[in-house]
Amino acid sequence: MSGTLYGIGLGPGDPELMTLKAHRLITAAQVIAYPAPDTGPSFARSIAAEFIPQNVREIPIVVPMRVDRFPAQQIYDKAALEIAQVLEGGTDVVVLCEGDPFFYGSFMYLFERLSGRFACEVVPGVTSLTACAAQLQRPLTSRTDVLTVIPGPLSDEDIRRRIADAQAIAIMK
DSSP states (O other), rough: OOEEEEEEBSSSSSSSOOOOOHHHHHHHSSSSEEEEEESOOOHHHHGGGGSOOOOOOEEEEEEEOOOTTTTTTHHHHHHHHHHHHHHTTTOOEEEESBBBTBSSSHHHHHHHHHHTTTTEHHHOOOOHHHHHHHHHHHHOOOOTOEEEEOOOOOOTHHHHHHHTTTEEEEEEE
């Protein structure tokens, strides 16, 4: 029997904004994987650090945080192979993801590589959008407003055009 791949949304950075389910899965994990930049520590790991068991096996996925996809795609290919070996051995793997796994989340790249072969469960997380609105005590939208989410790596021209066409906007990473 194969292990299960868990994509765990950690929320916007405050460990108290993690879900109870995320906390439960992290504290029971035998293997934890997480993205890490090539220039310092993993923010995802730092969010969950106080809940990670001492003897857990860690799989850091060191990804250059750049707009272009090379070598990120090859790094996710390699990580998927290492995670697949663990899953094939019957051990679950908890993958930590800042924010939400499917909202600009790094977990989606492992999910697309592994979900056809292994059981996967995605645990949503509080997004930075909703955390910002709560902190500011301002709604993101109301009634029939349309919220447009603009990826930050777009060109300045594309961002300006999308802002001009929007009622409410958020620019992400």
